[in-house]
Amino acid sequence: MPDPRARSARVRWPSARAKHAAPSDRPGTASRRGRVLTALAVLAGCLLVGHRWLPDVGGLASLVATFLPWLGLAVPVLLVGAAVRRSVTAAAAATALAVTWVVVCVPLPLGVQPGPGGGQLVVVQHNVGDTNADPAGTAAVLLAPEPDVVTLVEVTPPLAAAFTEAFGDELPHQAVQGTVGVWSRHPLGGAAPVDLRPAGVDPSWDRGLRVTVDAPAHGGVRLYAVHLPSVRLGPAGLGTAARDESIARLGAELAADDSPVVLVAGDLNTALDDRALAPVVAEVAGRRQTFGFTFPASAPVVRIDHVLARGASVERVATLGRTASDHLPVAAEVALPRG
Structure with missing residues (x-):
């Protein structure tokens, strides 16, 4: 044992x-x-x-x-x-x-603060989509905040005519260049193309417009309506070269513009925090938006549609309701300095 x-x-x-x-x-x-x-x-x-x-x-x-x-x-x-x-x-x-x-x-005011008494400009920006089948319904959404100016991109000639009719007496002044356009409550002047075309792109690519808005209590406000190239995910990663080249061209245009108040409204195909946008945000700035994404409209995850300013302050930015586009519209309240 x-x-x-x-x-x-x-x-x-x-x-x-x-x-x-x-x-x-x-x-x-x-x-x-x-x-x-x-x-x-x-x-x-x-x-x-x-x-x-x-x-x-x-x-x-x-x-x-x-x-x-x-x-x-x-x-x-x-x-x-x-x-x-x-x-x-x-x-x-x-x-x-x-x-x-x-x-x-968290959203921060990044623009130049205006002087008192300069008034306010409500700017609406929208990528309407070149296959938009409901311009009248889209126009109704864009007119809801009673805008002074509406800038549209991906505007084909038939869509331009349809929006001009839909906006009617609310926005009687308009200028269109290529596939971008501006409709305004106030008179427009000095309309001219802005060449943002990347090297090697077909000459029919025309996505930049510069106009002057005769804003009450201020006078001339220089407005750029732009649509920068899209980015695509491919075998080599995210293709940003064409967009970045257009960003550089737009930055150079803004740097050469000595107007006291400059606005930029458009589909920039990137967020304000992207350092690739540095040539533009060095000249104009807006209000960072933590939410209020604009793309894709069905389930927005990113804000790529912007209203930016120099010599004025972008006080508030909000997205509007859905339209027949794959983007949501953006409405911005811009405080102007005294003219």
Whole structure:
């Protein structure tokens, strides 16, 4: 019969030190909980703060900047994860990420503040879609905020005629260049094309128009209606070269314009936080919008339609209701300086 003393001698009982070890010294306890969650919060925070320094390989920097506000969705996910893991460190990291997101993404006034008494201009911008089958219904949506000026892109000749009829006496003045147009409550003058065509693109590509709006209590307001090239995802990544070239051309046009008040309204095919837009936002600025996305209209995830200003202030920007387009319209209240 085996000797019980021999068996007990082979059993390794926990030492008193191991029995009384602090929970933080044990694998998987507080000192190690939430490390992955904390790392994810730090990564998201670095993207929020440092996206402008990302290498733009395959359009990566442009893509991150365009969808930057959506990084805020990481905050509730990380907070829930921190609660499940009972990790104070992960919770603190998620809270820091929330603060960073607010600082970076909450709407901020970025324009030049106007002097008092200059009046206000309501500008509506819309990519109407060149296959728009309901210009009358679209016009009704665009007229709802009682705009002073409406700028449209992807306007074919038949659509231009249809919108002119639909706007009627509300917006009796109009100018059209290529596939962009301006309809205004106030007289327009000095209409001229703006060459934004990238190298190698067919000469029929005509997406820039410059006009002067005779705004009451101010006088001439220079307005650019533009439609920059789209970006496409391909084997080499996000194709941004043509758009970026048009951005550079538009930036040069704005830099050469010495008008005291300049507005830009159009489909820029990128967000204001995209560093590719730097040549333009160096000359005109707007109001960053955390939400109020414009594309695609069925489930908007990004704002690529903008109203920007120099010498005036974009006070408020809002999207309007759906139309027969794949974009949502944008309405902006622009405070003008005294003329």
